[in-house]
Amino acid sequence: MRCVLQLLVLLLSLCVEPGGAQAQAQKATEARTWTNSEGRTMQARLVRREAENLTFLLQNGQHATLTISQLSAVDQHFVRINFPTTVAAKWPDVVEVSNRALDVKAVEEDLAKRSYIYRSEFFQFTAQDKLAVSVMKEIARTFESAHALVSALPWSIDPSPPADLGFYQAKFYLNRRNYILDGGPENSGGVYFTGDRIFRIPFDSLGLEMRGKTWFKNDSYRNDTLVHEITHQMMHDFLPFLPMWIIEGSAEYTEMIPYNAGKFLAGAHQRGIKEYVRDFQENRGISFSDATNLAANMTVTHDQWNERSRVSSGGQARLYHASAILVYYFCHLDGDGTGTRFIDYMKSIGKARDAWAAFFKNPAVKRNADGNFSYPSTLPLPEQPRDETYGFSQLSILLNGRTPEQLEEDIREAYRKIGIR
Incomplete structure (x- = not known):
C-alpha cells in the first residue's frame, strides 16, 4: 500500500489540464497553484470533495486524492468556501x-x-x-x-x-x-x-x-x-463505451446479490461475493488466487475477450471470474469502501452516453435498423468516441495513479480483510 507522502510527491511532480467542475464557480475550478502544509506548491485542478478527501485530475488523465489537512491553511479555507462537502453516494x-x-x-x-x-x-x-x-x-x-x-x-x-x-x-x-x-x-x-x-x-x-x-x-x-x-x-446505452470487464463484471455483480421472495438484499453484497467465489472454487475449479494480473484484465479488448472465450470455456469462465472480482472491489473495497472512484468512472461514461443521445436526437442524424447512422459532414460528432476506447481512456479514474502491481496488492489486501484469499 502506498503512503500519503508518496502520493503527495506524485501530485507535486505533475500539472493538470484546466477545466470546470459541476456546480462550482469558474474561478474555483480553474487550474491554480496549491500549497501544502510544508510549503511545497503544485499546479492542479480540484474536481471533487467528499468529506475531508480531495480528488485532483492530473495532466495525464489520472486522478489522485489528498486530505484537506495536507494543504496550507489558506488553501484549506479556499476549499471549504468554494467546495462544500458532498454526501457519499447511497448504496441500496x-x-x-x-x-x-x-x-x-x-x-x-x-x-x-x-x-x-x-x-x-x-x-x-x-x-x-x-x-x-x-x-x-x-x-x-x-x-x-x-x-x-x-x-x-x-x-x-x-x-x-x-x-x-x-x-x-x-x-x-x-x-x-x-x-x-x-x-x-x-x-x-x-x-x-x-x-x-x-x-x-x-x-x-x-x-x-x-x-x-x-x-x-x-x-x-x-x-x-x-x-x-x-x-x-x-x-x-452504456455498453458501447465500456470495457468488457465492466460489461460482464457488473452483470455478475447484480447476479450475485442475494435474492429472496422478490427482494434483492443489496446490503448483503458481501455475502454474495463470498458465495460467488466459493461457487467458482467448488463447481468450476477456479479459486480466488487464480485471478492474477487483474489490472491486465481491465484493458482486454472486445476482440481479445471473444478470442479467449472461443478458445476454451475455461478461459471464458476465468474472464467472468476476474471481472466480478474487479467490479466488486471497486464498488465496495477500494479506498474508503464507498465506491467513489467507480461511481465517478460511471458518471464519466454517463456523460458520453448523454452526449451521443443528444446527437442522435438531431433530426439531421439518420439511424438504420442495424445500428449504423449517417449525418451531415458539417455536424460535429460528440468528443467522446462511441466505443470501448473511451472507457479505456477513463480507467485512470479507477487506477488513481496506482501501477498494476500496486493495484493488485491493494485488491488482495482488501479481499483478505473480508476473509477471501
Whole structure:
C-alpha cells in the first residue's frame, strides 16, 4: 500500500489540464497553484470533495486524492468556501418492486401465430405459448426487480425503456430449438441482443414446466442467468463505451446479490461475493488466487475477450471470474469502501452516453435498423468516441495513479480483510 507522502510527491511532480467542475464557480475550478502544509506548491485542478478527501485530475488523465489537512491553511479555507462537502453516494439495502409494476396484463393472444403478449410496468413479453397471468406475474417480478436494482445502484444508469419501443422487449421460446433458430447461442440459457434490443430466453431457462396441459413455474429455479442478461438490457446505452470487464463484471455483480421472495438484499453484497467465489472454487475449479494480473484484465479488448472465450470455456469462465472480482472491489473495497472512484468512472461514461443521445436526437442524424447512422459532414460528432476506447481512456479514474502491481496488492489486501484469499 502506498503512503500519503508518496502520493503527495506524485501530485507535486505533475500539472493538470484546466477545466470546470459541476456546480462550482469558474474561478474555483480553474487550474491554480496549491500549497501544502510544508510549503511545497503544485499546479492542479480540484474536481471533487467528499468529506475531508480531495480528488485532483492530473495532466495525464489520472486522478489522485489528498486530505484537506495536507494543504496550507489558506488553501484549506479556499476549499471549504468554494467546495462544500458532498454526501457519499447511497448504496441500496433492500430493493423490491411495487404492486403496480407487477400488474401484468395480457394484451394479445394469437394461437395461429403462437404469439401471446403480456405487459408489466416496464416490460413487454412475447411468448410462444399461453401462460397464466399468475405465472407471468412471477416471471415479471424478476424482470421488474432487476430493473429496480439497476435503477437503485449509484452507477448513473437511470434505465428507461427505448422510446421507440415503449417497453423493454423479451421473447420466450417454447423450446431450445426455437430459441436457437431465432439466434440464441447453443451454449446459453438466455441472451440479450443489442441490435434489436430484445432479450431472448427459452421456457426452461425461465423455470417453466409443463404439468398436464398447463405451464407452471418451478419455485426452486435460480434466476441468476436471467438477472445477468437483464442487467445488460438495462445498461444498453452504456455498453458501447465500456470495457468488457465492466460489461460482464457488473452483470455478475447484480447476479450475485442475494435474492429472496422478490427482494434483492443489496446490503448483503458481501455475502454474495463470498458465495460467488466459493461457487467458482467448488463447481468450476477456479479459486480466488487464480485471478492474477487483474489490472491486465481491465484493458482486454472486445476482440481479445471473444478470442479467449472461443478458445476454451475455461478461459471464458476465468474472464467472468476476474471481472466480478474487479467490479466488486471497486464498488465496495477500494479506498474508503464507498465506491467513489467507480461511481465517478460511471458518471464519466454517463456523460458520453448523454452526449451521443443528444446527437442522435438531431433530426439531421439518420439511424438504420442495424445500428449504423449517417449525418451531415458539417455536424460535429460528440468528443467522446462511441466505443470501448473511451472507457479505456477513463480507467485512470479507477487506477488513481496506482501501477498494476500496486493495484493488485491493494485488491488482495482488501479481499483478505473480508476473509477471501
